Amino acid sequence: MRTKIFAGAAVIVFIATLASNAQAQCVVTSYNPVLGIPPGYTAEQGFKGRFDYPAVTTEKTPDFLIKEDFTNDWRSYLNAALNYAFEGNEDGTEAGVPTAFRVQANHKRNWYHGLWMDRTDSGREFLHGLTSERASRDNQLGDGVHGGAPTWAIGFYNEIGATTFAKVFKDPCQPDLSEVLFPIGTVSFKLLFSGASDATIPYLKDSPMWLADIDRKSATPTSRVGRLHLLQVDIAIRDPRAGKTGWVFGTYVYSDDVKSTDPWRRLKPVGLMWGNDADKKLGEPVVQSVINTDLHKVTYGWPGRLEMGWKGRLNGPLDNLISSCQSCHGSAQFPRSATFNNYPSAAVDDSGYNQRLADYFRDIAPGEVFDPVTHFLGDTTPVHAISMDYSLQIQTGLEHLCASAKKKEKPFDTLDIPKVCVPSSWTNAPLMTNSADQATQRKELNEIDWDALNAPVR
Template identity: 35%
Template sequence: MLRTVSIATAMVASLGFAALAIAATAPKPALAARSERGSLPRFPDFGQLPPPEVITPDRVFRLAQDFPKALPPPEPAVQRILAIDFRKDWQGYMAATLAYILEGNIENRALSDTFFLEDNKARPWYHVPWQHWGDNGREGLHGLTAEGPVNPHVLNPLQQNQWAAYAVGFYNARGGYTIGQVWQDANNPRIDAVVRDGGFPIGTVVAKLLFTTAPVAEAPLLSNPIEWSAYVKDKFSAPGPTGLPINPRHLASVRLLQVDMMVRDPRADATGGWVFGTWIYNGLQAKVRAPGQTFDNRWRNLMPLGIAWGNDPTVTSFPGGNPAPLKTITNPDLKETVISTDPALPPMHLGYGLRLSGAVDNVESSCKSCHSAAQYPAISNILPGFSMKNGRYLTPKDPEWMRWFRNLKPTEAFDAGAVSTDNSLQLAGSIQNFLAAGNITSGGLYATQYYKGRKIESIYGSRGMTKHSK
């Protein structure tokens, strides 16, 4: 009889970090307390579902919204992550975090049934509400929301077309507590709750799975894919002047391209309090399946791209970046970022100054840069390249550009006059969506949707945008 191999053992063995084998034998942590759900959920689960003549799914996405009423204690698995020095052993840190994210979400099930959080018996995870609203809101099969465009050539020189990126993100129990504090009253979110509590608690882990509509023919790294069926647009679009979508949704296959993580780690307090990491899917590998492995072997194809715990605020070298990569180029001047030099990693464009930025992310920004602009109201755009000065867009030659690469404290807002949501763009966006829905139901506008007479910036849909996106 084959021995059952845990996620932690298999992922660690795959990545060659024997020191993490303790994760496979440690006792299971007790589940964090879940708040009781009433007869009906407080928040909608999704906003878009294919018509029944197209598909009648066996199950639909369910928002994990039973947020803890009290702050749960740190899990042993998270304590083990926080015991690894991310500066000295960044790959070990990421391997332990990936095992934590995958455990309970992928074992003993088809790929189509992975990451339904209500099925997780290892630990609870939670979604941010109010992602369902709008033309690009949550679809109902897997809870995916539109992230932005995937522009030509960013995935591969063969990529001739623009495609779309879709994602679903979730927070562990300690992060779920903070979300619940903001949304304690479903009709009156407390924007100041994050700052009041000093930001997200130590040990918060955030994960996001990013999929693309790009075909394998234009992105060979998507070979042997992890695919979901979803109700999406092939190309990213926002509502046009008529209020109708430019591109219609349809039932289509989307392929996993990237997984992101954020870990609230006190050892990163001097540079903002969070450790960011990204994995890239590379289906061109031939990973060996472990005996007794209980999950689909394709999950082994996730390769660590890099890790960042700061924005390197003084580094301005390599301003042109690597927007259409034939190979991955790294910047030796960066001291708060580490990028993988594994030759098996597909070429990556990275971000501004070659900071950490994933395959679907913006070439003019970075993971940490975008998230540092999480605030309400969104006075500044989350991207420097979409910010104006004297009637023109900023460029890296403008000194204001580096405002987007500061190391802000968790409770420090990007702009004076705003309230920080501690690097949570989803949380800031949920408040935007809540008020936008109120515009419809009330027939009016709110002053908080404006700053000095100017409509505040939209948080959603900017991830891969550049001024040349079409």
Template identity: 30%
Template sequence: MNRTAFFLLGFSIFGWTSAAQAACPEPENKEFATVATALFNCSSARPLKGAEQERKFQIHYDFPQTTPDSSGLPWLTIDPLREPASYMQAILIYATKSNAKPDIDWRIEDNKVESWCHAPWFQALREPLHGMTSERWSRPLELHKLQKDWARNWAVGIYNDVACYGLGTIWKDPTFPKTKDFSFPDGALGIKMLFTTAMPSQVPYLTGSKEWTVAAADDGSTMTMRMLQMDISVKDKRSPNGWFFGTFMYDATQPGDTVYERLVPVGLIWGSDPDLSATTYLEKAAIAKEGWVNPAVAARFYALPRQNLGLFGRANGPVDNPKSACITCHQRALDWGRAVLPKSPDEEQANALLPDVPYDPFDDAAAKAYFRNIGQDSPVPNTQSLDYTLQVSKGMTAFRNWVFTEFPDHAASTTDITPYPFKSSTAENTPANPAALATDEFKAGTTIMNNDLFTK
């Protein structure tokens, strides 16, 4: 395999076409196992322009061989249903005590006191300076009444040692991920930091927030982004569905010597509130009961067009889709056991099977189909749940699509679950250009963002 061919291998499934964009090291040979392992260990295949001398993002896999002791985790002594803000604060302190130190600054490979890791198979989407990936863009007026422009949002996620053990059970062999009967142990924690291009002049509460230089442009050019939001996801058997999802936001008006002390809890959620619909909300004054939203934060968004953070008052972050809710979105994580190529008939079927944000939130039937409580089940029968962790799900999709596209003879032998029987799964139905997928599917003007609009 020549150098150009390998470089294209790493990210062809995401629609990039220029070999000059590649940054993955060349493998020693063109054998499947060698190439798969090289891509697994690649930190970023995205381009970099104008900041070549800056420190680069380094993928870090610290997968314990045995389940870490989680009995001493500080949030376990706090009742999340009665004291959600205190529960969240304990998690925030735990996550930032070492990672947020200036000499580490979320470079988790430099943290010699604790074990943290990244999720595999995002090399095609992670920008090369901080390992950030593109998130949903914020429309004008979604973040503040002065916000007149679209804002781009990017994020980086890390996992604690308990979660890393779970990731290691899947990726013990980089050429053969095993997802059968997968679930994370209690105490697994994910942290996601979200940064935005929104300026303090339009979103005043961002004044003084943490700034990073991010290579977010398609050509690798950099832009300054500010920390707006921090998400937490924690596996906790006290949740009716097994997980708690929470969100913090930066607020310049809060006291504190550091940006992390000025993070305020937005909300904590443990269920989707299936019975909370447009009808019950508007006609019966129903409220979300399977979560908590900080009333002080909710009040500052109520006057904006979005009105609520999550649909009809469910917990959600400022960057997130106001027609959704944290846990509802994340429970969609699954493994189809096979490739689901972009723009293929299989993808059309997958999209129809997997409940998604209602196009019209005032359609009670559509909303009820999306806002479900599924416990530990998979959101689609006859598929493997990936335990509410979308980075695992998206990484698995990237791996399976790459195998099918570049090494189709290995597709069947690299899954330990039964592939989902899509009706149209034949070679004839493979799209002429299986690589066709925009590098930023959440940007302004795209179909996915247009469908994010309220229709009433």
């Protein structure tokens, strides 16, 4: 496979050999190609994704997985993971904030972005490649603080984890889901920015600020670009010491009272999680989540948010209060669960505790499918889903890919429909083979409500 990056276009062209031995051009864009470039900017200023995933890695298991043990000192483990994620991605200065986390310029270690996250209305914006996530709710970020502040985020995978992306997206326009399993030592992290400011959230004072193309359908095109402030940092680590789940999740919140000349390091750990406490009875304290109690009355502890996550489990300040880090990511699959989506649709009272625990807060092993038999939205054909091994980025990327194909956006105005997007491909033997003509497959594709999946996951 050959890759070519066109200067100033933020477009990567993959030349892949298809089963027919015909050469087809698969064009992958870095930022949303339909919503394009905001007024006053040029293509050269646009976000450039890194998608040159390695088939094999030369990176060794991160040192902190060997030297640190989260069961003995969760803060030390999480801080070491943060250092690993940030090293080489930011220069520690206020002046460097606008150009931080351009991973192509990291000479310490390799980091990569998720493919197809650019498509749909929530897809990557022009300046930093941020994707739209769940807006804040009333009382979520503070007692009496109104909701509605937009959330935008960007995630990264280390070289070890990128080898799984290489398998899935060997042909980016015809993904292969036969080997979605991340190696031990995979590290992923995410920066989450909010439209909230220190006027309503005092601890955001002097938080790193990025300009982003967040109002892309504004009636006044010149007002598309707005300010966002760093609020939260998430980290996920494939660590076998987590037990059945195999994954450890940690999260940080920006805090202006942390003394550091590096604006990106003014962070306080919110907590760490490695299991759902799936066996805990109502009222029993959880033991597989640890929460920083110093943040009581800062990120939780008022009537509208008594806890960080459901019944004391870990979640970040911007996350869904009735879920948790582990349960949400554990539900990553394709097609996604038609029953639960990636989080419960509504809260339950104590009488529904046991059922909610059994249905949603189960410990999912790496490669295990959360909801094995599901269906595409808008179609009733039962299909056996495939685990995305805790990667909501792969799940979301596939959904955006299919939505783009349905709209016949380039390159799917000329290329074949991705087989993963068509229900009949999931019922054929062998799996993901489809002898139906393109007209028949397009009819299937068009019946699926991909727009319903465009809502942010968190």
